[in-house]
Amino acid sequence: MTNYKKYFSFFRLQFNMELQYRVAAVSGVVTQILWGFMECLAFRAFQESDFSAYPMAFSATVSYIWLREAFLAAFTTWNADGEIFDSIMNGGIAYELCRPVSVYNMWFSKTAAGRIARAGLRCIPLLAIAFILPRPFRLMLPAGPQHFILFAITLLLGLGVTVAFCMFTYILAFFTISPQGLRMIFTSMVDFLSGAIMPLPFMPERVRKIVELLPFAGMFDVPLRIYSGDLAGADMLRGIGLQCFWLIVLVVCGKALCRAAERRIVVQGG
Amino acid sequence: MITMEHVCKSYRVAKRNAGMKEACKALFRREVEVIRALSDVSFTIQDGEMVGYIGPNGAGKSSTIKILSGILTPESGSCLVDGRIPWKNRTEHVRQIGVVFGQRSQLWWDVPVIDSYELLKDIYSIPGNIYRNNLEELTELLHLQELLKMPTRQLSLGQRMRCEIAASLLHSPRILFLDEPTIGLDAVSKLAVREFILRLNQEHKTTVILTTHDMQDIEALTKRIILIGRGRVLMDGTLEDMRQLATKHGKPEEEKLEQDHMKASGERKTEQDDESLEHIVASLYRELDIV
Numbered sequence: 022m023t024n025y026k027k028y029f030s031f032f033r034l035q036f037n038m039e040l041q042y043r044v045a046a047v048s049g050v051v052t053q054i055l056w057g058f059m060e061c062l063a064f065r066a067f068q069e070s071d072f073s074a075y076p077m078a079f080s081a082t083v084s085y086i087w088l089r090e091a092f093l094a095a096f097t098t099w100n101a102d103g104e105i106f107d108s109i110m111n112g113g114i115a116y117e118l119c120r121p122v123s124v125y126n127m128w129f130s131k132t133a134a135g136r137i138a139r140a141g142l143r144c145i146p147l148l149a150i151a152f153i154l155p156r157p158f159r160l161m162l163p164a165g166p167q168h169f170i171l172f173a174i175t176l177l178l179g180l181g182v183t184v185a186f187c188m189f190t191y192i193l194a195f196f197t198i199s200p201q202g203l204r205m206i207f208t209s210m211v212d213f214l215s216g217a218i219m220p221l222p223f224m225p226e227r228v229r230k231i232v233e234l235l236p237f238a239g240m241f242d243v244p245l246r247i248y249s250g251d252l253a254g255a256d257m258l259r260g261i262g263l264q265c266f267w268l269i270v271l272v273v274c275g276k277a278l279c280r281a282a283e284r285r286i287v288v289q290g291g
Numbered sequence: 292m293i294t295m296e297h298v299c300k301s302y303r304v305a306k307r308n309a310g311m312k313e314a315c316k317a318l319f320r321r322e323v324e325v326i327r328a329l330s331d332v333s334f335t336i337q338d339g340e341m342v343g344y345i346g347p348n349g350a351g352k353s354s355t356i357k358i359l360s361g362i363l364t365p366e367s368g369s370c371l372v373d374g375r376i377p378w379k380n381r382t383e384h385v386r387q388i389g390v391v392f393g394q395r396s397q398l399w400w401d402v403p404v405i406d407s408y409e410l411l412k413d414i415y416s417i418p419g420n421i422y423r424n425n426l427e428e429l430t431e432l433l434h435l436q437e438l439l440k441m442p443t444r445q446l447s448l449g450q451r452m453r454c455e456i457a458a459s460l461l462h463s464p465r466i467l468f469l470d471e472p473t474i475g476l477d478a479v480s481k482l483a484v485r486e487f488i489l490r491l492n493q494e495h496k497t498t499v500i501l502t503t504h505d506m507q508d509i510e511a512l513t514k515r516i517i518l519i520g521r522g523r524v525l526m527d528g529t530l531e532d533m534r535q536l537a538t539k540h541g542k543p544e545e546e547k548l549e550q551d552h553m554k555a556s557g558e559r560k561t562e563q564d565d566e567s568l569e570h571i572v573a574s575l576y577r578e579l580d581i582v
Binding site: 026027029030031034037038041112113115116118119120121122123283284286 | 357360361362363364381382383385386388390392395396397399401402406407409410413414415416
């Protein structure tokens with residue numbers, strides 16, 4: 022038990038630290054509201070041009086967009102923890118290796134805490150505004166109480182998958198001189214495949230079938246579509262199953278890779 | 292007890308000449324040179340000893356500290372710290388040691404120092420009463436009272452270093468590695484740090500291994516000196532031994548230096564003892580050709 026206490030302490034410290042950055046939170050909220058609006062309008066134009074080809078209910082799309090903006094800080098891979106990359110690059114990791122803790126667990130809890138704090142701070146004003154907008158652009162209540170509970174659970178699972186994926190990008194930084202290149206490839210790829218740019222149902226049938234099997238679908242697509250009831254029944258169960266599967270695979274592989282990295286580590290300078 | 296036997300460690304360094312053409316060539320084929328940071332390093336340090344580990348930049352001091360603290364794995368040789376192999380069971384090992392890297396910070400940047408300490412308490416699972424006692428003692432000896440509530444980023448270097456040293460001792464380690472703890476400190480902070488280390492060693496019998504470029508640190512703190520250069524141990528003895536080694540080796544060089552000095556200032560120091568320690572070490576480095 023005491024073993025978990027220390028990871029919880031990492032979580033707490035990082036959480037407290039994130040709450041300090043108020044200006045970043047305000048500017049984030051403003052950007053995301055504008056961006057959300059723009060996207061609602063784009064999807065609206067799209068629906069009006071060809072109603073029959075539109076794959077989701079419009080209210081479901083709008084809910085999807087607002088929820089994504091509300092929890093964006095928790096799920097985007099581009100805001101991976103810069104401090105961790107820095108510590109790998111400049112050798113600050115020397116100190117972290119002098120601690121009686123697992124590097125993987127420590128970074129996992131730090132990243133998760135940062136994301137939860139950031140999103141927790143931002144989602145409140147964003148959701149409040151999205152709930153009082155005029156009709157077609159308003160965020161709807163969840164399709165039902167069971168949808169809401171499943172949404173909450175899959176949101177947490179999605180966070181786990183996201184953080185486990187970010188762990189990979191950190192660990193790969195051990196093997197390269199600068200992590201920028203890999204980060205850019207990963208983030209643009211993940212933005213597209215996770216449904217952060219558009220909900221996955223908007224992809225062509227064949228592509229979508231493959232993309233839904235990848236770990237990225239579990240980040241945004243599954244929880245946000247469960248909320249509005251767009252994803253239900255057997256498809257939903259499959260989505261949740263895949264989330265669990267990928268979470269386990271990513272964590273197990275990440276830990277193995279992390280051990281390999283620790284063994285061949287070279288702490289530079291000083 | 293710490294024993295190192297025949298420890299070797301080398302790094303691979305990608306090298307190329309200056310220029311665009313060379314950079315393009317390196318995209319496809321990199322020339323890698325192997326640099327031997329440590330070759331055949333052996334020494335033994337008893338419990339409660341205070342040892343100064345000196346050598347020019349790039350001699351392998353930090354590499355040794357990193358191996359002893361379990362961060363780096365050597366290629367060959369054996370190393371035992373209180374019966375443990377540092378890199379084999381890292382988490383068990385680091386529980387018993389404290390490390391200060393003078394050029395890095397272990398305190399969380401944007402939160403008050405005390406928050407970092409509370410986190411360290413949980414990381415090391417330090418029992419409440421031991422933590423309180425240690426914190427009280429360290430606060431008093433290192434004059435931290437005013438600093439604990441301040442965010443790390445707003446501390447001066449000297450203030451921060453005192454906080455860093457305290458952070459490494461909260462869990463009462465039996466061995467303390469100090470990698471350039473006085474780098475960049477002003478005279479007052481230096482004296483405070485030195486006095487504290489001396490007391491720690493005397494009162495708690497903590498084994499201290501100290502690397503530094505400041506010869507006054509060595510003079511004030513350590514009886515035993517290990518001199519390392521180009522990855523080899525060149526001398527293991529007292530300050531006196533080092534002076535003798537310098538006289539034996541460095542005679543011609545020193546005379547030349549002194550002549551230069553005489554020309555420049557018009558006076559001449561004849562007393563060997565008056566020669567600053569810095570001078571002795573510099574000529575020793577040159578003479579042993581390890582710079």
